[in-house]
Amino acid sequence: MTIQINLNQPPFSFLKDEQLDWLTSRLDLVFFNAGALILQQGVPAPGIYIIYKGLVEERDGETGQVFSQYGKEDLFDVRAVLENGCKHTFAAVEETLCYLLRADDFIQLLDQSGDFSIYFNTDLGTQQSMVERQDSSVSEFILSRVDEDVIRPPVYVSAQTSLARVAALMYEKKHDALLVRDGEEIGILTGTDLVKATLLGDKTKQTRAADVAQFNLIGVEYGEFLFSALLKMTQHKIERVVVRKEGQIVGLLELMDMLSTFSTHSHIIAMRIDQAKSLKELVVAAKRLEILIETLNGQGVKITALMELVTTLNRRLIFKAFELIFPPRLRQSVCILVLGSEGRGEQILKTDQDNAIILNNEHDREAVLPLLQQLHQALLDFGYPPCPGGVMFINDSWIHTVEGWQERVARWLDSGNPDAMMNMAIFMDGEPVCGNPELFWPIKASWQLETLRSSIVSARFAKPALQFETPLTFLGNIREDHGNIDIKKGAIFPLVHGVRAMAFEHAIDECNTLERLTILMEKGVLDSETAQGLRDALVFFLRIRLRQQLEHDAPNRGLSQQLDINQLRSVDRNLLRHALHRVKKFKQQLSLHFHLENF
Amino acid sequence: MLRRWIEERLPRRMLPEGRWAHLAEPYEGDEVVVLDCETSVFDKKKGELLSVAAVRVRGNQIRLAESLDLTIRSDAVTDPNAVRIHYLRREDRLEGVALAEAIEKLLDFIGNRPICGFYIEYDRAILNRYIRELYNFRLPNRFIEVSEIYVKSKRRHHIHEVHLDLTFEGLARDLQVPIVERHTAMGDVISTALMYIKLTGFGQSR
Numbered sequence: 001m002t003i004q005i006n007l008n009q010p011p012f013s014f015l016k017d018e019q020l021d022w023l024t025s026r027l028d029l030v031f032f033n034a035g036a037l038i039l040q041q042g043v044p045a046p047g048i049y050i051i052y053k054g055l056v057e058e059r060d061g062e063t064g065q066v067f068s069q070y071g072k073e074d075l076f077d078v079r080a081v082l083e084n085g086c087k088h089t090f091a092a093v094e095e096t097l098c099y100l101l102r103a104d105d106f107i108q109l110l111d112q113s114g115d116f117s118i119y120f121n122t123d124l125g126t127q128q129s130m131v132e133r134q135d136s137s138v139s140e141f142i143l144s145r146v147d148e149d150v151i152r153p154p155v156y157v158s159a160q161t162s163l164a165r166v167a168a169l170m171y172e173k174k175h176d177a178l179l180v181r182d183g184e185e186i187g188i189l190t191g192t193d194l195v196k197a198t199l200l201g202d203k204t205k206q207t208r209a210a211d212v213a214q215f216n217l218i219g220v221e222y223g224e225f226l227f228s229a230l231l232k233m234t235q236h237k238i239e240r241v242v243v244r245k246e247g248q249i250v251g252l253l254e255l256m257d258m259l260s261t262f263s264t265h266s267h268i269i270a271m272r273i274d275q276a277k278s279l280k281e282l283v284v285a286a287k288r289l290e291i292l293i294e295t296l297n298g299q300g301v302k303i304t305a306l307m308e309l310v311t312t313l314n315r316r317l318i319f320k321a322f323e324l325i326f327p328p329r330l331r332q333s334v335c336i337l338v339l340g341s342e343g344r345g346e347q348i349l350k351t352d353q354d355n356a357i358i359l360n361n362e363h364d365r366e367a368v369l370p371l372l373q374q375l376h377q378a379l380l381d382f383g384y385p386p387c388p389g390g391v392m393f394i395n396d397s398w399i400h401t402v403e404g405w406q407e408r409v410a411r412w413l414d415s416g417n418p419d420a421m422m423n424m425a426i427f428m429d430g431e432p433v434c435g436n437p438e439l440f441w442p443i444k445a446s447w448q449l450e451t452l453r454s455s456i457v458s459a460r461f462a463k464p465a466l467q468f469e470t471p472l473t474f475l476g477n478i479r480e481d482h483g484n485i486d487i488k489k490g491a492i493f494p495l496v497h498g499v500r501a502m503a504f505e506h507a508i509d510e511c512n513t514l515e516r517l518t519i520l521m522e523k524g525v526l527d528s529e530t531a532q533g534l535r536d537a538l539v540f541f542l543r544i545r546l547r548q549q550l551e552h553d554a555p556n557r558g559l560s561q562q563l564d565i566n567q568l569r570s571v572d573r574n575l576l577r578h579a580l581h582r583v584k585k586f587k588q589q590l591s592l593h594f595h596l597e598n599f
Numbered sequence: 600m601l602r603r604w605i606e607e608r609l610p611r612r613m614l615p616e617g618r619w620a621h622l623a624e625p626y627e628g629d630e631v632v633v634l635d636c637e638t639s640v641f642d643k644k645k646g647e648l649l650s651v652a653a654v655r656v657r658g659n660q661i662r663l664a665e666s667l668d669l670t671i672r673s674d675a676v677t678d679p680n681a682v683r684i685h686y687l688r689r690e691d692r693l694e695g696v697a698l699a700e701a702i703e704k705l706l707d708f709i710g711n712r713p714i715c716g717f718y719i720e721y722d723r724a725i726l727n728r729y730i731r732e733l734y735n736f737r738l739p740n741r742f743i744e745v746s747e748i749y750v751k752s753k754r755r756h757h758i759h760e761v762h763l764d765l766t767f768e769g770l771a772r773d774l775q776v777p778i779v780e781r782h783t784a785m786g787d788v789i790s791t792a793l794m795y796i797k798l799t800g801f802g803q804s805r
Contacts, residue, residue: 004779029661029789031796053777095775097793100660
């Protein structure tokens with residue numbers, strides 16, 4: 001018997017094929033007239049309903065308040081089955097056809113399938129990460145770090161060991177390289193070294209290991225990104241590096257071992273950026289970045305990992321362009337900041353340039369201005385559209401000395417008007433990427449003030465978080481405008497800005513919203529449930545936005561904020577509704593916290 | 600009509616006996632069986648049974664989980680036009696169950712429940728032909744014709760039969776019933792069952 005709904009989506013896709021077949025054979029079809037009661041408050045449910053056609057409303061049995069609506073392929077009500085009784089009433093709004101999976105059959109499936117039952121017994125975040133994990137066909141280790149999984153434990157020999165013994169050990173341990181301890185010093189001896197020394201050179205089997213070993217070890221720190229290890233190998237034309245942890249050698253990292261876990265193009269782009277000798281080459285690398293994002297997203301790389309990778313690569317790109325344009329003598333006397341989403345490390349597809357510069361000496365301004373023009377042009381060529389608000393280091397108002405910036409910040413905070421507050425917000429998310437980062441810290445300190453706690457300035461700063469309405473109807477459904485919602489105004493901005501306002505008030509150094517949330521939680525400003533809920537919501541918003549942006553083929557698709565609700569799978573629509581509710585609740589929390597109702 | 604009237608009033612004729620005696624007992628339950636047969640050619644006398652599907656319907660529920668969907672093992676030459684309708688090729692049919700077994704299963708499934716269908720006269724004739732051959736009786740069950748209930752319900756609204764589209768598709772459209780895999784026995788059964796539920800005013804839970 002074939003079933004007229006797509007069971008090839010979460011949560012059913014967590015089931016094995018034979019479990020899915022069994023489920024299919026256990027379904028009944030039930031018809032409800034418009035207005036018919038399907039489940040009654042307080043009464044146990046016969047099972048899980050999956051809607052084939054029609055519309056069902058969940059309401060409070062007494063007050064009639066509507067909580068939610070369910071459409072094609074949505075299912076309800078798990079709680080009623082698991083908890084022996086419905087909390088609310090479910091009624092058909094229009095003629096509705098549902099498949100019915102009986103309660104005992106459903107429970108049997110829960111018992112049989114771990115993932116299936118975890119899905120139903122967990123919160124939004126876990127559900128979402130399960131969905132995300134399922135969406136990925138290939139697990140991607142692009143952002144893996146140097147750890148136990150890729151390194152080999154070191155094998156040591158003494159300086160006196162003969163080459164013959166070294167060769168035997170290599171064979172026995174199946175290692176292509178051994179470490180040689182000579183007093184305080186440690187060297188490395190590889191198979192290639194052996195061959196060169198004996199067959200190509202004049203050394204014999206009895207030669208001491210220390211005579212052949214190389215003592216200028218090249219190493220990486222334990223926990224570093226794998227691709228930086230790969231870059232080191234490429235730079236030095238070697239095939240292995242030693243791995244150090246707190247100064248101690250803990251293992252060897254072999255190129256071959258690494259490539260087997262690390263097979264994407266990201267390192268190629270990283271290398272291209274690093275080795276570029278002209279801006280032209282950088283432009284080529286920048287264009288590839290977009291393709292990389294598409295591939296990685298297609299392979300199901302987690303959005304947080306993707307953000308981290310893209311941020312790293314973007315910053316390398318700007319840094320390299322800076323190196324190519326700025327002569328060495330000027331590099332340390334400026335500090336270039338990326339602001340906004342780029343500063344927070346939350347940019348995936350390129351959005352507009354938001355940046356600023358700090359000068360060490362006012363008299364460098366003349367020399368620096370033409371260079372900044374060049375750098376700006378380079379960024380345009382890389383595909384970053386100009387900022388419509390002019391937040392760019394080519395505009396006078398975003399070029400200042402340390403003192404100049406400190407004054408500017410003070411003026412922003414004093415004036416308290418909304419524009420000044422938004423400038424403060426953009427600047428607050430700044431992250432130094434080129435030049436001398438030391439120039440930034442005294443400026444940052446100028447707004448990290450104890451006096452801001454519970455002050456009117458913090459409240460004014462927080463206020464814009466409430467300026468856009470959450471796209472939810474008063475019935476609790478997604479309020480769409482011709483099938484779209486503005487995901488930035490309706491969801492991402494209020495969340496990010498609210499968290500930023502709290503970070504501002506509590507002088508938190510971090511710029512990344514997810515990290516800010518962690519710190520706010522540690523400081524006890526937010527409870528862990530709220531913080532986790534907001535993290536999940538943000539990651540979810542970014543994920544579905546990216547997915548739809550990638551489907552556009554426009555040159556500046558990263559700027560598109562319209563989310564087409566009808567393109568979302570039913571499971572994502574559900575998650576979206578939950579996530580929007582979190583944002584709405586957070587806004588109420590902000591309003592209370594900052595007493596925003598008084599403004 | 601007359602023949603049927605006489606048959607129904609001559610209770611001792613062709614009634615099941617022995618193993619099937621219970622089919623003739625009056626039905627006390629609240630279920631009906633909706634069934635549909637697909638045959639090699641559309642002919643009461645010559646059409647060979649290729650597949651049969653049946654579900655029990657109670658109130659607003661179609662008990663799909665306990666449904667019957669049988670393909671009959673037969674190598675009857677199919678009418679090429681019919682294949683285009685039901686998609687049962689000879690190759691598919693060779694995988695099926697033996698005819699006698701299918702009829703036995705079907706009778707067990709139906710019991711003495713009323714039998715409902717679209718143009719059920721045809722299915723009744725086909726099934727009776729086989730049952731007579733095998734067990735020498737005719738189905739004593741009550742038969743319910745979906746299009747008949749439809750016409751009656753329309754008549755209540757003073758819409759005359761001649762104004763109605765009495766095809767399967769016509770009924771489905773007017774009653775807003777989804778057509779599920781038309782011309783597979785099971786697909787037609789589900790649509791017919793939905794028509795029956797809607798026409799009998801069920802669909803109101805509790």
